[in-house]
Amino acid sequence: xxxxxxxxxxLAALILLNLSVDRWVPNREKTVQWQQALSDWYWIQGYxxxxxxxxxxxxxxxxxxxxxxxxxxxxxRLAAQTIAFDLPTWERTEESEQGAKIRExxxxxxxxxxxxxxxxxxxxxxxxxxxxxxAETAAGDRSLAIDYLAxxxxxxxxxxxxxxxxxxxxxxxxxxxxxxxxxxxxxxDLNQSASEAHQSEIQAWILSLENQLNLLTPTN
Amino acid sequence: MAKRLRCMGLLARxxxxxxxxxxxWFHVCVWGLLIFVxxxxxxxxLPLGSSAPKLLYDLGQGTIMSVSGTVLxxxxxxxxxxxxxxxxxxxxxxxxxxxxxxxxxxxxxCWLAVVLLVFLADGLLAVLVAGEMSELIESGxxxxxxxxxxxxxxxxxxxxxxxxxxxxxxxxxxxxxxFLFAALSSLLLWSAGLLMGAATxxxxxxxxxxxxxxQAARFIIPRFEVWDVSNSIWYAGTLPVSEVLRTGVFGLLYxxxxxxxxxxxxxxxxx
Numbered sequence: 479x480x481x482x483x484x485x486x487x488x489l490a491a492l493i494l495l496n497l498s499v500d501r502w503v504p505n506r507e508k509t510v511q512w513q514q515a516l517s518d519w520y521w522i523q524g525y526x527x528x529x530x531x532x533x534x535x536x537x538x539x540x541x542x543x544x545x546x547x548x549x550x551x552x553x554x555r556l557a558a559q560t561i562a563f564d565l566p567t568w569e570r571t572e573e574s575e576q577g578a579k580i581r582e583x584x585x586x587x588x589x590x591x592x593x594x595x596x597x598x599x600x601x602x603x604x605x606x607x608x609x610x611x612x613a614e615t616a617a618g619d620r621s622l623a624i625d626y627l628a629x630x631x632x633x634x635x636x637x638x639x640x641x642x643x644x645x646x647x648x649x650x651x652x653x654x655x656x657x658x659x660x661x662x663x664x665x666x667d668l669n670q671s672a673s674e675a676h677q678s679e680i681q682a683w684i685l686s687l688e689n690q691l692n693l694l695t696p697t698n
Numbered sequence: 699m700a701k702r703l704r705c706m707g708l709l710a711r712x713x714x715x716x717x718x719x720x721x722x723w724f725h726v727c728v729w730g731l732l733i734f735v736x737x738x739x740x741x742x743x744l745p746l747g748s749s750a751p752k753l754l755y756d757l758g759q760g761t762i763m764s765v766s767g768t769v770l771x772x773x774x775x776x777x778x779x780x781x782x783x784x785x786x787x788x789x790x791x792x793x794x795x796x797x798x799x800x801x802x803x804x805x806x807x808c809w810l811a812v813v814l815l816v817f818l819a820d821g822l823l824a825v826l827v828a829g830e831m832s833e834l835i836e837s838g839x840x841x842x843x844x845x846x847x848x849x850x851x852x853x854x855x856x857x858x859x860x861x862x863x864x865x866x867x868x869x870x871x872x873x874x875x876x877f878l879f880a881a882l883s884s885l886l887l888w889s890a891g892l893l894m895g896a897a898t899x900x901x902x903x904x905x906x907x908x909x910x911x912x913q914a915a916r917f918i919i920p921r922f923e924v925w926d927v928s929n930s931i932w933y934a935g936t937l938p939v940s941e942v943l944r945t946g947v948f949g950l951l952y953x954x955x956x957x958x959x960x961x962x963x964x965x966x967x968x969x
Contacts, residue, residue: 534933541749542756548745594745 517547528560531568537561544595554595555608562588562616585616606630607640610647620651631660638676645683658687705795706803713807717773724773724811731765731819739826751830752932755844758823759928762816763856767863767888770812774867775880778804782875788969798961801868805957809864816856824849847936852928854942858949859925863888865956866920872964890915891922920956925949 524539540557547553566581589612599605610626613619627644630636641664648657661684668677717724738757742750778801781787790800827844867884874880897912924945931937 532933535929538749538752541747542753545744545746545749545753546741591747594747597745 513546517543517550517553520546521553524557528564533565533568536565541591548595548598551595551599551602551605551608554592554605558588558592558608558612559616561591562612582617585612585618588612588616589622601633603630603633603636603640606633607637607643610643614647620647623647624651624653631664641680649687654687654691658684658691661687702796702799706799706806709790709795709800709803710806710810713777713804714811717777717808717811718814721773724769724815727765727769728815728818731762731815732822734761734765735819735822735826738823742830748834751827751834754830755823755827755928755932758819758826759852762819762823763859763926766812766816766819766856766860768885769815770808770860770864771867771881771884771888773808773812774805774864775871775877775884777808778868778871779875779877779880782969791969797964801872801961801964802957805864805868809861812860813857816860817853820849820853820856844932845935848931851937851942852931854946855925855927858946858953859922861953862920862922862925862949862956865953865960869956869960869963872960872967887919888922891920892926893923894919894921895923920952 520539520543524536524543527535527539540553540560544550544553544557562585565587566577566584569580589609592609592612595605606626606629610623610630613626614623624644624647627640627647630640631644641660645657645661648654648660661680665677665680665684668680735758738754738761741757742754744750744753746753778787781804787800791797795803831844863884866887867880870884870887871880874883894916897915927937927945
């Protein structure tokens with residue numbers, strides 16, 4: 479009888495420990511190894527579906543591979559790019575108008591697929607950069623691309639590529655003042671370790687934008 | 699003939715009763731499998747979009763087949779070799795029960811017990827998947843759901859798969875005296891048979907001895923991957939009747955051949 483009570487208490491303690499593990503071990507990597515292994519397995523299955531051009535299977539395999547290991551940005555990025563750029567070619571038709579519609583449909587599908595990963599990368603500039611790339615090149619939506627890159631530029635640290643792309647998009651969109659303000663703040667935030675070539679490029683860009691802004695400003 | 703069938707039926711019934719009523723390890727496996735299938739429901743909270751039912755289905759099918767196959771191998775190996783060791787088998791065999799009838803009776807008993815386990819788990823999985831799919835259909839994210847015919851076909855193929863696995867186990871039991879050898883070699887051959895499809899694809903890119911061994915293994919190891927139709931049924935809804943019949947007849951022939959081989963080996967064995 480005593481041993482049964484003891485076993486019962488041990489089991490209860492084990493359950494309590496399991497329930498409180500999140501509280502005691504914060505910020506730990508949530509994805510366990512079997513999930514990663516399973517995710518890789520589905521990714522390989524997706525490759526097989528890609529070879530066979532089996533769209534529905536590919537979408538399922540990529541969805542499951544990314545969902546099982548959601549902190550893996552590479553899978554999200556590659557899957558979204560496959561949806562945006564590969565799937566339309568599987569349905570290519572002779573008529574260019576219909577082809578554009580197909581591309582638009584898949585671009586939206588890729589973006590909504592990629593958006594599922596947002597909660598896992600709220601502080602990752604690379605995620606915003608990928609979103610911006612998809613929005614610009616696949617969907618042709620410059621405003622959306624700017625929104626994504628603004629998210630990347632709002633991070634404490636972001637790559638030179640992010641800043642450059644963001645500025646280019648703002649300039650192309652006609653938002654010269656925003657582009658100038660961003661470049662000035664970016665230059666001020668750049669630390670000493672930033673390469674001189676990058677710094678001088680940003681300075682040259684600021685000057686060029688100031689010239690354009692002066693030309694645009696009406697003189698009395 | 700009728701007497702032999704009756705004899706096999708009685709043996710099978712006795713084995714089922716023993717497994718279902720007295721085998722506590724089997725009870726634990728039943729509850730464990732049902733809990734594992736149910737646990738798949740928690741994974742659907744992941745960012746899966748309209749692929750949530752597919753993950754539930756895949757994990758459920760994978761768990762059902764791996765657990766039921768392992769349970770079948772262990773049950774059969776242990777049951778037969780334990781009865782041979784303790785002399786319980788000899789008490790049947792002196793009562794005008796032929797060795798073949800004894801083997802087939804035991805095989806059928808263990809197989810039917812595991813079929814019941816698969817039936818319960820499949821039923822639970824079907825309810826979970828249908829629930830998940832109906833939510834997606836209501837929200838317009840999914841157009842069609844897997845119907846009852848698809849589930850029945852899937853169940854039929856699982857039965858065939860398990861029957862061939864049981865026949866293979868009986869064959870290995872009939873040539874061995876060790877439970878561990880019979881169970882482990884059955885598990886090994888079964889796993890190799892399941893991976894044979896992927897290995898065959900790989901052998902195309904392998905040159906030399908590696909590719910040769912994989913090609914040679916294809917002719918020896920039973921190719922269990924043929925009976926795994928879960929993906930085809932999921933995407934096609936149902937398989938054509940002609941394909942089901944053809945595969946079904948082939949499976950029965952394959953299983954019968956293995957059982958005949960097992961009986962021949964068992965008849966030559968000293969008891």
